[in-house]
Amino acid sequence: MFSGWNWVAHCLYLLLNICSLEVSGGLVQSCGHIIPESPVLALGSNFTALCILNESCLDFGNIYANQIIWKIKNKVVPKEQYREINRTVSSVTFNDTSSLATPLTCNILADGQIEQNIYGITVTIGLPPEKPKNLSCIVHQVSKLTYPMTCTWNPGRHTFLDTHFRLKYRWPQENFPDCIPKDVNNSCTIADVQFFVNLEVWVEAANALGKAESDPLVIDPIEIVKPLSPHNLSVNSGILPTVLKLSWENRISIAVMKLKFNIRYRIIGDTNWMQVPPEDTASPRTSFSVQGLRPYTEYVFSIRCMKEDGVGYWSDWSEEKTGVTTEDKPSKGPAIWRIIDASRSPASWTVHLMWKALEPFEASGVILYYEVTVRAKSSLSSPPEKYNVNTTNLTLKLPNGTYEVTVIAHNRVGASPPSVLLIPASNTKAPVKNVRTLPKDGKLWVGWTAPNSYILKYVIEWCLVSNSSDCTIEWQNEPGNIQGTYLKGDIKPFKCYLITVYPLYADGQGSGQSVKAYLQQDRPSKGPTVQTKKVGKAEAVLTWNHLTVDEQNGFIRSYTIFYKTIDGNETAVTVDPSKTEYTLSSLTSDTLYTVRMMAYTDEGGRSGPDFTFTTQKFGKGEIEAIVVPVCLAFLLIVLLGVLFCFNKRDLIKKHIWPIVPDPSKSNIAQWSPQVPAKHNFSSKDQMYPEGSFTDVSVVEIEADDKKSFSEQDLKPFDLLKKEKSTSEGHSSGIGGSSCMSSPRQSVSDSDEGETTQNTSSTVQYSTVVLNGYRDQTPVQVFSRSESTQPLLDSEERSEDHAGGSDSTTQRQQYFKQNGGQDETNTDRPCFERTKQITPANEGDLVGFAQLQISGQSSQLLGLGLEKNTQEAALLGVLQTSTEGQTVRPETVEGNPLSVDEMPKSYLPQTERQGGYMPQ
Incomplete structure (x- = not known):
């Protein structure tokens, strides 16, 4: 550590x-x-x-x-x-x-x-290199003296290392420098080789892990030559219309190599080449005549060559050259057919003859015209009719019968064989059966089942079914020994064709059998447009139109109706394609539905536009079931109301239409001062023969004055004073007296400041009957009354004419005798009170006191009292009636009156006396 x-x-x-x-x-x-x-x-x-x-x-x-x-x-x-x-x-x-x-x-x-x-x-x-394989060499002729050799090989697998290839070659006694590939690893070209000497060739491959060599190839370069193709090719017409002569030049010396040739040709516009038999051109040559060609037909030719013994390679094809054969007579007659229109007249036909133009190889030249011969089979003795036309159709009008039609085509060389068509009077022969179609290889195949009889030939007729144009008929002839063929016309996809097959016999023809077909189907261009024909509460009748032929794009196999509510699931119903109407049931009332329709072909379907409708709230008869009982109940109630009103008419009349007396039926309407005989006022007819009485009727009472009678006891007399001035010069509406005022608007008293009411619509009338005074003949006079009832025209006219002078004179006489006044004084009152009122007359005074005085009371009774005794007498009467006391006796001209001499007071008028109660 x-x-x-x-x-x-x-x-x-x-x-x-x-x-x-x-x-x-x-x-x-x-x-x-x-x-x-x-x-x-x-x-x-x-x-x-x-x-x-x-x-x-x-x-x-x-x-x-x-x-x-x-x-x-x-x-x-x-x-x-x-x-x-x-x-x-x-x-x-x-x-x-x-x-x-x-x-x-x-x-x-x-x-x-x-x-x-x-x-x-x-x-x-x-990896180490593999042994190169498939070594091959070819000598390309570049010119007459230059022949480079190119060798190719298969380099083998990929080594992931830098691998180098070398092409080695040598003669048996001499080696040559290696040929190193420049661009690719599997090909190398030797600039020049020598013919007629064997050459050994091999390939060496080397990398860091080792080397490998191909098998050697020993060849004579002359055996692997690919010569240049012949050039300067020319085509010339021969003597015969079926022969063309070819000429060319070879670009390799015959001393170097002998050649053989291949010649190919085709009709212009055709893609299929035909070839001259190789054995006919297996020797060296520079020309050749091609035979068996079609007359008046343009051909394209090309040629190539190789070593005569077949060792080596074929040259490339030469440039193409064209040539045309000469004309000849037409090789066959035109195919003929007819269309018969017998609808206009049963006794005659309109026959449309038509034939096909000959193909160029059949015409063998330019067709100048067609000779058409029509011969009636029923009358062989009659000469046939001949027509020369330069078109391919002819329309004839012929009597109904059997005809034989012959068509011959003519060109500059001659005439074609005749084409014959038999037109029988009726198609009585056996027709074909089971006509069917099948799209195949981009063409439309038509098949049928032949009758048992011998068939001369078949005519297949077809036309494009379209809404935009008429059905233009095309047709073709087929041999009688076949039972199916392809239509030779331009058949388009997604279009409907009507195909008819006719069998032709030697002595007649069978009726045509038809079928519709499509070369290719597609989905419809649009879907049906659905509408409602009738909508109910729980059902709806839908209707639509069939799609047009151009919109179908195929055979309609079915319709599907989709319908739903706004928030509901969609329901689908399949409908037969022959239908144009369908009823949706089990719908919800008063609901909005959306419906659309799809049409389906074999390739799929397409939907039409959406359509909405709303079901009814009530079904058929439900509204009637509600309205009819309601109407019946209403009518019953009205009827019961009418019956009730009829039974209670008096009560209803009392409250709504009170009884209004008819002035035309009163005594005053039937009496006239000018006709005293008409009104007998003797003591026998009078209700109260003992004394005088007065009938007063006030028809309209104005309630404007709220004061009591005692408070206004002096008013009437003031009004009476005014009456003298306001009614002066006016005749009464009834009697024509000068003391009566006509029914006009009253004037106001400026001294008292009171305004009188409008009486323009009021007729004032009353009757005053006086007992004779001092044994004098009583004169019936009139007093005014305020009534809203209009007078009859007869009354007014009689009053206007009769009430002038006579009644005025009588009243003046009466007042003179009883009142001592000057009869010439028209301002005097019509009568005066001369007798003292006794207690025996209190009942009459009470009736008089009940007379109400309105705002227009200044015109009441039409009386103008003097400013002295007359006012005092009336004032005493009113005071007695209102206060319940006996009125003191009055005197006339200072002389007291006895009770017996006192006239009766005014009594209330009754209907029996001819007067009118207050209304």
Whole structure:
């Protein structure tokens, strides 16, 4: 164990020995080294490395071999692979170098557990070269005198090392410099070779792990020549329309090599080459005539050559040249078909004849026109009709029958064989069965089952089914001995085709059998648009339209309806593709539903737009079941109310429509002063024959004045004074008296400051009947009354015409006799009180006192009393009636009156007397 100073000294010494550099010959040396220095190892082989320590390190650092640690890329090698040979040498062994990596280092663990690298080496692992294989050489002709040779070989496996190849060759008695590849390791070119001498050729491969040589190849270079192709090729037409003559030049001397040739040709536009038989061109030549060609057809030719005996290589194909054969008669007649339109008239046909243009090899030239012959089979004696057309169709209108149609094509050389088509009156022959289609190899195959009879040929007719255009018919003929073929037209994917197969017999034809087909299907372009036809409480009738043919892209196999509520799960229903309507049931009432629809083909489905609808709150008949009973109950209640009102009509009339007397039925409406005979006022007809009475009727009472009668006992007389001035010159509405005021708006008294009420709508009338005074004939006079009832037109007219002069005269006479007044004084009152009122008349006075005076009472009774005795008499009467005392007797002109001479007081009017009660 070192002391502290000894340990420091030891470390310093170790660092000095390890880190110090001893420069000897310009090399850096360390405490040890590894052998081998930079080995190249074969993959998978064994390997042992030695780490040798220098003695100097042993003396000063106390470093020994047992302290060495081996590492591979800083990964410690297991100590089981270590071996201490002596105190300065340690070895490590690897049984398989596949796991060996670089660098490989040896390290020591010095005092203080410090790891120090001693030395490291780089290890290279690879494989030795394999024997080159498949050595082959070819001599390319560059010109007539230059023939370089190029050899190629297979270099073998990858060695992971730098491997060098050399091409060696020699004559039997002479060696040549090696050919070293420049760009690649498997090919090398020798600039020039000699013919007719055997040449030995081989390949040598070498790297750090070894060398390898290929098997030698001994050849004569003339046997591996690839000559240049013939050039200046030309094509000329021959005498015959099926022959073309070729000419060319060879670029190798016949003295060097004799050649044989290959000639190939094809029709322009075709990709398939045809070849002249090799035996026809197996000898040296510079021209050749190709036979068996199609007339009036353009061909492309090319040619190549090689050594005559077949040893060596074929040259490249020459440049291509074209040529056209001459015209000939058409080799066959055009294929013909027809379409019959018999819908317009059952007695005649519209026949559309159509034929296909001949292919160029069939036409053998330019077709100038077509000769069409139509012969009726029913009348063989009639001459046939002939048409010359330069198109491929002809439309004829023929009577219904059987016809034979012949078409012949003409070019500049001649005519084609005739093409014959029999058009029978009806398709009575057996049709084909089981027409089917199958997409195959990008084409549409059509198959059928043939009838048992002999078939001359089949006509396959098809057209593209589309909404945007009419179905343009295409067709093709097929031999009668087949039962299936591919359609030869341009068949497009995702399109629907209607295919019909007709069997043609020698004496007729069978009806066509049709089928629809797709070359390729796809999902529909869009989904169906669904709508509601009828919505109920728990069901909804959905309707939609079929997708158009252009939208289907295939056969619709099924529909699926998806519906759900806003917060519910989606429900799916599958519907047959032939349907356009479906009823959803078991729905919830008054609920919003979202529905969509998908259409499916064999390739998948596509969904249409969403549609929403709301179910009804009530089902069919539920509203009627509620409304009808309610209406019936309402009608019953109304009926009961009407019956109740009818039974209680008197009570209802009393409260709503009180009884209003009809003025037209009163006595005053039936009496006129001008016709006294009409109203008999004798003592026999009077209710009270003993004395005079007055009927007073006040129809409308204004309740504006709230004061008692006793407080206003002097008012009436003031009003009566006003009446004299306000009603002067106006005739009464009834009697026409000058003392009566017409129903007009009263004026206000400026002295008293009182405003009278509007009486423009009030008719004031009353009847005053007086007993004869002092044996004089009584005259019936009228007094005003305030009533809202309008007078009859007859009353007003009679009053206007009759109440003027006569009644005024009578009243003046009466007042003159009883009151002693001047009858010419129109300002006098109409009557005066002349008799003393006795207690016997108190009942009458009470009735008079009940007369209420309104704001318009200034017009009451139409009386104008003088300012003396008349006012005093009336005042006495009112005081007696209101206070319940006997009125003191009054005198007229200073003479007292007896009780017997006193006239009766005013009595209340009754209906029986012709008056009106207050209303």
